[in-house]
Amino acid sequence: MEIAYPYPFRNIPKGQLETLENLLEAFRADRHPLKTNLMVGAFRTSDGLPYVLPAVKEAKRRMFSDLEWNHEYRQSHLGTRSFRDVSQRLFFGTDSLLVKNNRIVSMQALGGSGACHMGAVLLRNHYEPWKTTQRPKVFIPTESWANHSNVFTSQGIEAHYVPYFNSVTQAFDFDSFRATLSGLPSQSVVVLQTGAHNPTGCDPSLEQWKSLATVFEQHGHFAFWDAAYPGLASGCIDEDLAGFRHFAERGIPLLLAATYGKCFGLYCERVGVLSFVVPDESVRERMEVQMRLQARAETGAMPDFGATIVETILLDPELEDQWRRQVRSMAVDLRQRRLQLRQGLERLGTPGHWSHVTDQKGMFSYVQEPGEI
Template sequence: MIRTFSTSLIRSQVKARFVVSSPRKPSLFELIRPTNEPTTSLDVPKAVVNLSIDTYRNENGQPWSLPVVREVEKQLALDEDLDHDYVDPQIGHKPFIEYSTHLLLGQHLGNVLKDNVVALQTVSATGALRLGLEFAVKVLGLNEAHLANPSWTDYGIILQNAGINRIREYPYWDYEQKKLAFESMAKTLKYAEPGSIIILQCGHNPTGVDPDPSQWRRLAEIVKDKDLVPFFDVTNIGLFSGDPQEDASPIRLFAELGVEFFVAQSFSKNFGLYSERVGNLLVVSKDPSKTREIKEYLVQLSRGLWSSAPLHGARIVGHILKTQYMREQWLNQVRMMFMRTQKSRNDFYKALMDNKTPGTWDHIIQSSGLFCLLGLSEPQRNYLFRKHNVFIAPSGRINVCALTNDNIVEVVRAVDDSVRNS
């Protein structure tokens, strides 16, 4: 005879056991305390103007799916030969790895360095950073890293979780002059310990300002002379200047000068594939005889982080980059996104000037990409939020794509009021 059980009886018995046992054995989690993390964009009510968003938005303030990405998704959906088997457990989706690496190094330099480069598909750039840093700690024995001040806020978490014991800062932004503090940056890095990791960005977040070509060369010479270890974070390639070749030029410079380095590459912003977590880790070594061992260690470490990288987004990116007419469509659409950010900057700057808002605002049009460090103080940002429902990230960063024709007048009036009256 098959026994049947009353679900209500089961629930009452489970509840009874829990109630009886609770006084004798405190919860495992009772000592957890609030994190006291600052307010983020996820905490902001939708009714306010949220300038802290991290993603590209179109002129209507909405997420934008690139038409070329939509086209490939339709093709993949109709391909009955595709399956959902695991990708290559060694490196990931091979076409994606090949063409995303060429996007960074260029085809010529990529071919020249093919025996010196190890590339591995990752869970976006965050996964690439974590994997590369864990390799640096556990395999290379490195334990000191230098971060720009200011930097993307999650770097500290990633560095600590990877096992970096000493985290230093180097000056990057002159808050008074509202410009790159390159001389202070260069002077500080000259005193960094040999073997220190230097986190660098192509398309700096949050300032929107990068070194110019001559400054990048000076920085590469300091890195080479001091035996430092650059780790590039590349999340905006194509969106910073409108040209992926130009945005990747610092990485190619370091490679041409014989510097060994890491690169974390993301395709979230420039392909609009945020939730697909498409990333690539590049390791460039001077010693081609060691690339096999580098790859083996990276694969071993990645197994403990995500086992196998997601395939769908990598298929999309790989297909677009290897197909000439689709690549050209993508380049045009990236250029459109760049032009949208530049127009937003110019409109915002002009409106502040027309409004005669006190302060210096030239840095808005002197920066590039999605982000800009606006320069408001904490009291001014709090006033902006409390009185006008306009939210800026605690770092002071804004995303210029959050500005639209529908809200820019409101935002300018709010900024003007906060500068004058807070």
């Protein structure tokens, strides 16, 4: 006898992700020798192969040589204390008073998207301006990582957009961005990227970051920082994080959702970290409890392998120095490829002006027709 029952997911619509996956399948099936994948968000060698940083290879060698290394659960749902400590020093700076005064609370996360997700959930549950409204809102640059809006809307948070890119100059539109932030409701949550902006490759200068910090101070805005590409804009980790650190030092309310996927090449290991700046020890302890409960509810124990690679490198000054030099070489390589692309377009007489290809930084080059939405 067959029992009939209604299937509750019968009318699920096809989405953008399926279209992208179909496009990737078509790319793999194409046998043309000169095909190029412009969708992959990963650094490749000049031969188009995955690049494993030598510092990462050395860290893995040390791990495999450690007879006491095992696959037990980590002691904390937040990741090891050493992983959180080295992460705070890397992103906030070794001389940061926030680090020295225990003003930061952190947790390991499943890559950058996991850190953004956890940050969104914790804000939804505990950010007072959001708790007093039925429908919280987040403000995201019109040109931003495609998954930013998904992270927030999946949690019932409305995504609203602010202008970021000038299609005439093919550059960051500082005046429009600053003016729009100045007109937002007080205590708004605004998504920012630390450097090598996805997808435009256009970042504010340090002076512009300082001006934007003043707007945040004046209006009490909360800065939701996403750090996905430290070092890949300028070649220097500290330089790429200077704007973020300026916000932190000025005491602007913020969180940092960061990933080690790009600058360590640990893409599939999904190693990320989420950090909040807190006013005092009491809030730090309570926030850590909420982070632990959230991690317990969603992921349980954090994955060990990629995080141990990060710890191994950042706990050894010599190995960290090697890693920083390798990140710099990646940035130099990206700049050289940009130059070659621009020169090739200009040599072919391609219509348009192509200076933006070398003006933009990082892994993305962005073109938008004037007036295009």
